[in-house]
Amino acid sequence: MDEQLSLKRRILLVEDEPINRKILENIINHDYEAIVARDGVEAIELIREHSDKLSLVLLDLMMPDMNGFEVLQFMKDDKVLKQIPIIVCTAEKDCEVKCFQLGAADFITKPYTHPAVIKARIDRAIEYREGRGLIHATQNDSLTGLLTHDFFMEYSHFRDLHYNNNNMDAIVLNINRFHLINELQGRRAGDDVLIKIADSIKRIAKENGGIAGRGGADEFMIYLPSGMEYNNLLKDIGSGLEDLLNNSRVYLRMGIYKNVNKELSVEHRFDKARTACNSIRGSYNTHMAVYDEEMHEKETLNERLINDMVAGIKDHQFKIFYQPKYAIQGERDSLYSAEALVRWEHPELGLLRPDTFIPLFEDNGLIHKLDHYVWDEVSKQIGEWMVKYDLKIPVSVNVSRVDIGAPNLEEEIFTVVQNNWISPGMLNLEITESAYTENSEQIINVVKGLRDRGFAIEMDDFGTGYSSLNMITSLPIDILKLDMQFVKNIKEGNKEMKMVELMMDVARSLKVKVVAEGVETKEQYDLLKKAGCDVIQGFYFSMPCATGEFEKLIEKENKELEDEVNAALAAM
Template sequence: MDGQLKVRRKILIVEDEPINRKMLENIVKDNYDTIFAVDGVATIEMLREYSDEISLVLLDLMMPDMDGYEVLEFMKADKILKQIPVIVCTSEKDAEITCFKLGAVDFIAKPFSHPMVMRARIDRAIELREGRGLINATQNDSLTGLLSHDFFMEYSHFRDVHYKTSGMDAIVFNINRFHLINELQGRRAGDDVLIKIAESVKQIAKEKGGIAGRGGADEFLLYIPSGSDPEEMLKEIGSGLEYILNNSRVYLRMGIYKNVDMDITVEHRFDKARVACNSIRGNYNIQMAAYDDTMHKKEALDLRLVNDMEAGIKNRQFKIFYQPKYAIQGERDSLYSAEALVRWEHPELGLLRPDSFIPLFEDNGLIHKLDHYVWDEVSKQVGEWIVKYDIKIPVSVNVSRVDIGVPNLEEEIFTVVQNNWISPGMLNLEITESAYTENSDQIITVLKALRERGFAIEMDDFGTGYSSLNMITSIPLDILKLDMQFVKNIHEGNKDMKMVELMLDVARFLKVKVVAEGVETKEQYDLLKNAGCDVIQGFYFSMPCPPEEFEKLIEKENEELNAEVQEALNNG
C-alpha cells in the first residue's frame, strides 16, 4: 500500500424508473459513489446541496413535474453548474442533437447494453472535465455554506417559475458597523458571527419553504412565502450572538419588501429590500424597516438625482458655501480658515442640502466627480481672494472614502491647485474618522503622499469612529475636528466637557490643532477657549454663506488687521 486513500467521485443518477435506476447504479458502483433523484426539481436540489462533490450527472429526459430538458437548460444558464458534465440516458433517440445543444457531453440510448462500454464513456467524461482544469463549483459561499449572491438570484427566479405561491417576501439582513467586530474582537470572532447568522437564516428558509443566501460581506438574503413575523425572525437570528462575542451586543437590521412585485426582476426586488435595510443604517433603536410608498418615492428621487448629476456639474448648479473658522486663543478672535459646503440649486427641485445627495453619490460611486468639481471651484475662489484682498484663507474640502481608492489621487489634487495658481497649503483635506477605521492602511499611504505634496490633513468627526489610540498615532494628521455631538451638550464639569478635555489632551500629545464644530452659544465658546481649543466654527460666528457674504468677513478681518498694525505703529 502506498499510504494514500483513493478518492471516490460522486455521480448523480436522475431516473424515475426503479429498474433503470438500479441498472445504472450496478454499472458504476465499483468505482463511484452514487446519489439519486427521481424528477427535475429534486435534481436541482441535489445539485445545490452537493455541487462541489458531484463529478457527473446521468440524466433521464422523461420525468414528472420537470423534465430533463429543463434541467439541462437550468444548468446551462448557471456559470457553475454548466461545468458539471451530463450524460443523457433516454429512449428518445431523436433528442440527441437537442441535448448536445443544451450542454450534454454524451448520449446513451435505452435499453442499456454493454455495461463496460458505458462505464468507459463515464470515466472518459469525468477525465475530460478534470483534465480541462474545471474547478470545484462555487455556488455556495465558502464560509457560511449559503448560496452565493448570483446563484441565490438564479435559484429564486427558478423557484418563481416552478412553484407558484400567493406571495413572497424579499428580506435583507445586515449588521450595523460589522467591521468593528473584526477590529475589536478579531476576524475569527467576526467569522463565527457570520456562520451563526447563516445557520439561523438557513433554518428559517427550511422551515418557511424559502431560499437563503449570502449577499456579500455581512449581508444575508432570504426569499420566503409572505406572512412570517419579522420580529420573530430577528429574535431567532440574533439568539446566541452575544455569547460568541463575550456578551457584546450585535445590532442586526432587517429590510423587507413584502409581497413582492413578480413583474420586476429578483435582483430589483432585493434592491428594494436593501433600500429599506439601509434606511435604518446606524440607528440602534430600530431593527426593521419595510419598503413602502415613501421609500418608493425616495428611490425615484434618488434615481433622478443620479441621472441629473452630470448636467448639474456641467451647468454649475452645485454652489459652494463657506463656513468660517475662527482662531480663539489670541487677543482677539481672528478669521483662520473656512470649510467648503456644497449645495445643489436644482432647476426644478430647488435648493438641495448635501444630506439629500452626498450619501447617494457615495453609494453610487459618483462622489469623486462632485468632489473634483468642488476642489476646482474652491481653488479658483481661494486664488481670487488672494489677489483681491491680499490675504490667505485656507479652505477645507472633503475627500471621501471613494476618492481614496482613485489611482494617483495626490497627483490629481495637486494638479487642481496648480492650475488655479495656489499652493497646496491653501486646500485642507478633510477625511472622516469612520473612513480611517474601514481601510486604514490604504488611507495612511495616500495621506502620506498628499502631505508630502504640501496639503494639510484634517480628521473630521473625531470621536465618533471608534478609532484606537494606536491607530491615531500612526495617521498623518495636522488638524482634529471635534464632532458637534460632543460640543452641543457641554457644560462646566459635566461628562461631555470632560470628554472634550480628554480629546484636547490627545491632540496636544499629537501636536495637532483642534477645531470644534457646531459652536452656537457663548457658554460653549467660553468653555472651549478656557480648555485650550484652537479654532471653532458654528452659528456662534456665522452660518455657511455664499462667497459674496464670506467676502464681508474677509474685509472685516482686513480692517481689524490694519487697525492692529496702525495701533502698533502708533505705540512704537
C-alpha cells in the same frame, strides 16, 4: 513519480481477489493512477490519506474484516468523504437498493467481461462528480455555503415560475459596522459571525420553503413566502452571535419588501428590500424596516438626482458656501480659515441641502465627480481672494472614502491646486475618522502621500469613528475636528466637558490643532477657549456664507489687522 507532477486522476481499487484486482488495474491503468486496498480496513486508511486526491472508489462488497457496506456507511457519514463517487463491484444484484441508499453512484457487475463498458462507467462517474463540483463552486459562496448573488437571483426566478400562486417577501439582512468586528476582534471572528448567520438563514429558508443567499460582504438575502413574524425571525438569526465575540453586541438590520410585485425583476425586488435596510443604517434602536410608499417616493427622487447630477456640475448648479473658522487663543478672535459646504440649486426642485444628495452619491460612487468639482471651485476662489485681498485664507474640503480608492488621487488634487495657482497648504483636506477605521492601511498610505505634497489633513468627526488610541497615534493628521455632538451639551464640569478635555489632551500629545464645530453659545465658546481649543466654527460666529457674504468677513478681518498695525505704529 512526484505526486505534484502526475496528471492522472487517482482511483482506489478495493478488492480482496487478486485476479479481479489485476483485471481492474489493466482496464484503468492507461488513463488513471490506481492505488489498491485488499479489505475495508485498509480502504478506510487509504481514503483518509488520499481524500483530497481521490477521483473515484471502485468498491467490492464482500470482503473480510470490514465489508463494502461498512465502507459506504463510513464515507456517507463524513462531510468530505461523501463527495467522492463510489462504484460498487458485485455479483449480488439484490444489494443495489441498499448501496444506492448508502451513497453509491453506480454498479459494475462481476465477472468483468466488458472492459469498455466498465471504463465508460468509470469515466462518466468522474466527469459527473467533477462537473457537479465545478457548478457547486460557482453557485455557492466559499465561506458560508450560501447561494452566490447570481445563482440566488436565478433560483428565486425559477421558484416563482413553479410556485406562482405564492405571495413572497424579499428580505435583505445586514450587520451595522461589520468592519469594526474585523478591526477589533479579528477577521476570524468576523467570519464566524457570517457563518453563524448563514447557518440560521439556511435553516429558516429550508423550514419555510424559501431560498437563502449571500449578497456580498456582510449582506444576506432571503426569499420567503409571505406571513412570517419578522421580529421573531430577526431574534432567531441573531441568537448566539454575542457568544462568538465574548459578549460583544452584534447589531443586525433587516429590510423587507412584502408581497413583492412579481412583474418586477428579482433584482429590483431585492433593491427595494435593500432600500429599506439602508434606511436604518447606523441606527442601534431600529432593527427592521419595511419598504413603503414614502421609500418609493424617496427612491424615485434619488433616481432623478442621479440622472441630473452631470448636468448639475456642467451648469454650475452646485454652489459653494463657506463656514468661517475663527482662531480664539489670541488677543482677539481672528478669521483663520473656512470649510467649504456644497448646496444644489436645482432648476426645478429648488435649493437642496447636502444631506439630500451627498449620502446618495457616496452610495452610488458618484461623489468623486462632485468632490473634484468642489476642489476646483474652491481652489479657484482661494486664488481670487489672495489677489483681491492679499490675505491667505485656507479652506477645508471633503475627501470621501470613495475618493481614497481613486487611482492617482494625490496627483489629481495636486494638479487641481497647480492649475489654480495656489499652494497645497491653502487647501485643507477633511477625512472622517470612520474612513480611517474602515481601511486603515490604504488610507494611511494615501494620506501620507498627500501630506508629502504639502496638504494639511483634518480628521473630521473626531470621537465618532471608534478609533483606538493606539491607532490615533499612528495616523498622519495635522488637525483634529471635534464633532458637534460633543460640543452641544458641554457645561462646566459635566461628563461631556470632561470628554472634550480628554480629547484636547490627546490632541496636545499628538501636537495637532483642534477645531470644534457646532459652537452656538457664549458659554460653549468660553469653555472651549479655557480648555485650549485652537479654532471654532458654528453659528456663534456665522452661518455658512455665500461667496459675497464671506468676502465681507474677509474685509472685516483686513480692517482689524490694519487697525492693529496702525495702533502699533502709533505706540512707537
